[in-house]
Amino acid sequence: MTIQKIDTATTTRIEHDLLGEREVPAQAYYGVHTLRAVENFPISGTAIGIYPDLIQALACIKEAAARANHDxxxxxxxxxxxxxxxCRELRAGRLHEQFVVDVIQGGAGTSTNMNANEVIANRALELLxxxxxxxxxxxxxxxVNLSQSTNDVYPTALKLAAHFGILRLVEAMTVLRRxxxxxxxxxxxxxxxGRTQLQDAVPMTLGQEFSTYATMLGEDEERLREAVALVHEINLGGTAxxxxxxxxPEYAARVREHLAQVTGIALVTAPNLIEATQDCGAFVQLSGVLKRVAVKLSKTCNDLRLLSSGPRAGLxxxxxxxxxAGSSIMPGKVNPVIPEVVNQIAFEVIGNDxxxxxxxxxxxxxxxxxxxxIAHSLFKSVTHLRNGCLTLAERCVDGITANREHLSALVRDSIGVVTALNPYIGYKQATAVARxxxxxxxxxxxxxxxxxxxxQAQLDHLLRPEALTTPQVLDLAGR
Incomplete structure (x- = not known):
């Protein structure tokens, strides 16, 4: 995103900073620091306003700081x-379009912090x-920035934004799991x-197969809840x-109390603020869990694409x-586009990690x-995984049907059922039968x-569906 210079005096205002004077669009809520940042970082074309969680997190922090400073x-x-x-207007969704700094920026987040300071200051001026x-x-x-530094505001904002986003991701994963x-x-x-290494293995039910996908998601929901707890430790009050x-001296405790009240999150001030200001371990941990989610979700989509391959020349x-429609040249072709897009989200999340x-x-x-x-990578991963889970649930999984007769025929004709007879005829005889x-x-x-x-009676008993898909007490007396 770039800012076009406007020379007409009636449409600009003059602001000053360390480097001198600049004309700022008169109606803009941001100021000279933001203007320079926009000019300096024409990198991705994506402004920080694309992440409402980040803007709301910054607004929460500035509100808590104002309350603490007043106290x-x-x-x-x-x-x-x-x-x-x-700040409350920002938390309600107003003025997010005024956050125009590129998501990829130098300065350790100073441009983002100043964008927030300027927007809040100018809106507060209007209110006054x-x-x-x-x-x-x-x-x-x-x-607006009293008792603060970018170096404690920005990482705290990232943690709050991550908390907000992760909770919504968990909700989306729950939708898919169900x-x-x-x-x-x-x-x-x-x-x-069932298959191992793409070769016939032993029978199972399609229900058992789908239950594994649900279980994997449930496990990862728990891992995300554990990881998000790490971002509740903040360095706000550490300043530079x-x-x-x-x-x-009392600011760190006061601002944490107000921020916890504003956000509803049980926040903890880091015991060593110097360590907390330089350490990004919580973000690394969170990103690793997001990668875990992505890897397992992608494996699930691989299975869905493989199980649905064909319709006549595949599984x-x-x-x-x-x-x-799946092709511009092959009439009637339909592709597994929803699992494919989720696969691509997973590839992106792995790269983000x-x-x-x-x-x-x-x-x-x-x-x-x-x-x-780090922020841009985490927020992309969280946002895209959430959208992917909801899309996969609503536009794919909910509509899946089983080809029951085909599945039954595959079991009936499979060599893999001989495994169930191993305890009764022995491995050597079973191998000969299989060959x-x-x-x-x-x-x-x-x-x-x-x-x-x-x-025949023994075979019918040993090859009944429940015997093929669940543990059974072996009766070897007559072997």
Whole structure:
């Protein structure tokens, strides 16, 4: 995103910073620091306003800071109230379009923090009856950023935003898990062949197969809840490097109390603020769990694509709901586009995890300058995984049907059922039966019967569906 310079005096205002004067669009709520950042970082074309969780997190922090500073006698009631009111508007979704700094930026997040300071200050000025840019009444640095540094605000904002996003991701995973659970119940009586290394193994039910996908999701929901607890430890109050310079001795405790009240999150101030200011371990841990979710979700989608392959020249065991025409040249072709898009999300999340790892490792001394790319990577992973889970549930899993007759025929003709006879005819005899069935195309049932290895009654008992798909007490007395 770029800012076009406007020369007409009636449509701009003059602001000052370390480098001098600049014209800022008169109606903009951001100021000169944001303007320079937009010009300096024309990188991705994506502004931080695309992540509402981040904007809301920043607003929560600035509101809590204003309250704490007022408690400590550092900020008068009029300014504190105006800042709080402006922050609450941001939390309600207003002015997010004013957060125009690129998501990929230098400066360890300073541009993001200043974008927030300026937007909040200018909206607060309006609420006080002043014009934007009249910072002598309420200043972005002196009042909105009072007792703060980018170095404690930005990582705290990332943790809050991650918390908000992860909870929604868990909700979406729950939706998908329940979709698989419903299918597991629907397919509980559908016998099929299980496979290992893409070769026939032993029978199972299609319900058992789908229940595994539900179980995997449930496990990862728990892992995410564990990981999100790590981001509840914050370094707010540490200011520049964790020593708390420029902050009141009671500020860290006060601001944490207010922030916990504003967000509803049980936050904890890190015991060592210097360590917490430079350490990105919580983000690495969270990214690793997101990668775990992605890997297992992608494996599930691989299975869905394989099980539905065909419809006549593949496995063809299940049918995915047709969502769109699959080819511009092959009439009637329908592709598994929903699992395919979720696969691609997983590939992206795995790449994002690598980015987070490199960025966390690259930190030096008392600060990590690369938290913006950590934030961008984490937020993309969370957002895309959430959307992928909901899409997979609603546009694929809910509509899956089973090709029951085909599955039954595969079990009936499979050599794999001979495994169930191992305890009764022995591995050597079972191997001979399997080899003959493979060579002749005959059924295991008929070959065992013809060889007199078991009676028909015994075979019917041993090869009944429940015996093939669950543990059984072995009766070897007559072997």
């Amino acid at each position: 400590l006698g550092l900020l008068d009631a009029v300014r504190a109230d105006a800042i709080v009111r402006a 009856g002043h014009a934007k840019g009249e910072y002598q009444h309420l200043h972005p640095n002196d009042h 979709s698989f659970e419903r299918k597991a119940t629907e397919f509980a009586d559908v016998l099929k062949m 490097i964790g020593t708390g310079i420029t902050a009141h 063809g065991e299940i049918n995915l709901p047709p969502m769109q 690598i980015t987070v790892s490199f960025a966390a490792e690259a930190g030096q001394l008392q600060l990590n300058a690369f938290e913006p790319i 003959e069935a493979h060579a002749t195309g005959g059924s295991v049932y008929r070959i065992v019967l013809d060889k007199g290895l078991l009676t």
